[in-house]
Amino acid sequence: MTAGSRPVEIIGGGLAGLALGIGLRRAGVPVTVFEAGDYPRHRVCGEFIAGLPDEVSRKLGIEDVFEGSILNTKVCWFLKDRRIGDMRLPRAAIGISRFMLDARLARLFVGRGGRLVTRRRMASDVHGPGRVLTAGRRRYADSPWVGLKAHVRNLSLGADLELHLGTGAYVGLSRVEEGWINLCGLFRRRSGLRGDSPEGLARTLRSSGLFALAERVGGVELRRGSACAVAGFVFDRRVGQRGAVALGDSCAVVPPFTGNGMAMALTGAALSLDPLLDWARYRASWEDASATIQEGLQHEFRVRLRGAALLHPMLLDPAGQSCLGALARTGLLPLRPLYHLLH
Numbered sequence: 001m002t003a004g005s006r007p008v009e010i011i012g013g014g015l016a017g018l019a020l021g022i023g024l025r026r027a028g029v030p031v032t033v034f035e036a037g038d039y040p041r042h043r044v045c046g047e048f049i050a051g052l053p054d055e056v057s058r059k060l061g062i063e064d065v066f067e068g069s070i071l072n073t074k075v076c077w078f079l080k081d082r083r084i085g086d087m088r089l090p091r092a093a094i095g096i097s098r099f100m101l102d103a104r105l106a107r108l109f110v111g112r113g114g115r116l117v118t119r120r121r122m123a124s125d126v127h128g129p130g131r132v133l134t135a136g137r138r139r140y141a142d143s144p145w146v147g148l149k150a151h152v153r154n155l156s157l158g159a160d161l162e163l164h165l166g167t168g169a170y171v172g173l174s175r176v177e178e179g180w181i182n183l184c185g186l187f188r189r190r191s192g193l194r195g196d197s198p199e200g201l202a203r204t205l206r207s208s209g210l211f212a213l214a215e216r217v218g219g220v221e222l223r224r225g226s227a228c229a230v231a232g233f234v235f236d237r238r239v240g241q242r243g244a245v246a247l248g249d250s251c252a253v254v255p256p257f258t259g260n261g262m263a264m265a266l267t268g269a270a271l272s273l274d275p276l277l278d279w280a281r282y283r284a285s286w287e288d289a290s291a292t293i294q295e296g297l298q299h300e301f302r303v304r305l306r307g308a309a310l311l312h313p314m315l316l317d318p319a320g321q322s323c324l325g326a327l328a329r330t331g332l333l334p335l336r337p338l339y340h341l342l343h
C-alpha cells in the first residue's frame with residue numbers, strides 16, 4: 001500500500017469503475033476493482049461515444065485506450081423506411097467495441113498497479129468510506145425494455161451512424177474495429193425478439209416495422225460471440241443513490257439514443273477523482289467527499305437527463321413519431337439544438 005493513502009474499493013469493472021481506478025492509480029492510491037464478469041466480453045451497447053470531452057480522458061489518463069478507434073461525424077435518421085434527417089456532429093463521436101474498450105481499460109488499470117478481481121460479484125448495497133459503486137444499471141424485473149446487439153459485416157452504411165426509428169423500437173448502426181458494424185437496438189419487450197442470427201435479426205426488425213433495414217440485414221455475416229441481449233433495466237434520471245458514491249449507470253441511466261451514457265460514465269469518474277483523492281489523502285471526510293461528488297454529478301447531468309427523458313417517448317410512440325415526421329417534412333427537425341441539449 002502507498003504510504004499515506006487510504007485504499008479505495010470499486011464495485012464493478014465497466015467504464016466508470018476501470019476509468020476511475022486508472023485515475024486513482026495514477027495518483028498512487030491503492031485501488032481494488034471487483035468485477036462480476038471477465039474480459040474481453042461483448043456487451044449490449046451502441047458502441048458510439050458521443051460528447052466525450054478531451055479533458056475527461058486526459059484527467060483520467062485513458063487517452064491511449066481509444067487508439068485506432070473510428071471517428072464518426074455524419075448521422076442520418078430514418079423513420080420506418082424513410083430518411084428524415086441528416087446531421088453533422090459538432091464533435092466526432094468515437095466508435096470502438098466494448099469487447100476492445102473494456103479489455104484495454106482493464107489492462108491499463110492492472111498495468112498501473114491496480115488490483116483487479118474478476119468473476120467476483122460483490123454486494124452492491126453495502127456502502128461506506130472508500131467504497132465506490134460502479135456496478136451498472138439497477139435491475140427492474142418488470143422493465144418494458146430489451147436491448148439487443150450484434151456485430152455484422154457485408155453491409156454498407158449511408159452515414160457514420162444510421163439511427164432507425166421503428167414501432168416501439170429504435171436501432172443504431174455504426175462502425176467499430178476490423179470492418180465490423182455494430183447493430184444495436186432498444187425494443188419494447190415482447191416475444192420473438194432475436195439477434196443471434198441474421199434471420200433472427202431480420203425478423204425482429206420486420207416486426208418493428210423496419211422492413212428496408214431487415215432486407216439489408218438478412219444476408220450479413222455475424223461476428224461469432226458478439227450477439228447479446230439485456231433486459232430488466234429502466235432509464236433512471238434520478239442522479240445518485242442514497243448514502244452511496246455511485247457513478248456511471250449506477251448513478252443515472254440516460255436513454256441510449258443520446259449515445260452519451262459512456263461519456264457520462266467517464267465524466268462522472270473524472271469529476272469524482274479530486275474529491276476521492278482528498279479523502280484518500282486524509283484531507284476530507286468521506287461525507288464531504290461524497291457530498292462534493294453528488295453535487296458535481298447533479299450539476300453536470302441534470303439537464304441532459306431531463307431532456308432525454310422528455311424526448312425518449314417521442315422516438316417510440318406513434319404520435320411522437322408523426323410529429324417528428326411532420327417536422328422533418330417541413331425541414332424543421334431541430335437536430336443540432338437537441339444534440340447540444342443532450343450532451
Ligand SMILES: Cc1cc2nc3c(=O)[nH]c(=O)nc-3n(C[C@H](O)[C@H](O)[C@H](O)COP(=O)(O)OP(=O)(O)OC[C@H]3O[C@@H](n4cnc5c(N)ncnc54)[C@H](O)[C@@H]3O)c2cc1C
Binds near residue numbers: 017134135137248258
Ligand atoms: C441498448 C443500449 C445501447 C446503448 N448504446 C450506447 C451508445 O451507443 N453510446 C453510449 O455512450 N452509451 C450507450 N449505452 C449506455 C452505456 O452502455 C452505459 O451507459 C455504460 O456502459 C455505463 O457504464 P458503467 O461503467 O456505468 O456500467 P457498465 O459498463 O454496465 O459496467 C458495470 C460493470 O459492473 C459489473 N457488475 C455488476 N454488478 C456487479 C457486482 N455486484 N459486483 C461486481 N461487479 C458487478 C458488470 O459486470 C459490469 O462489468 C447503451 C445502453 C443500452 C442498454
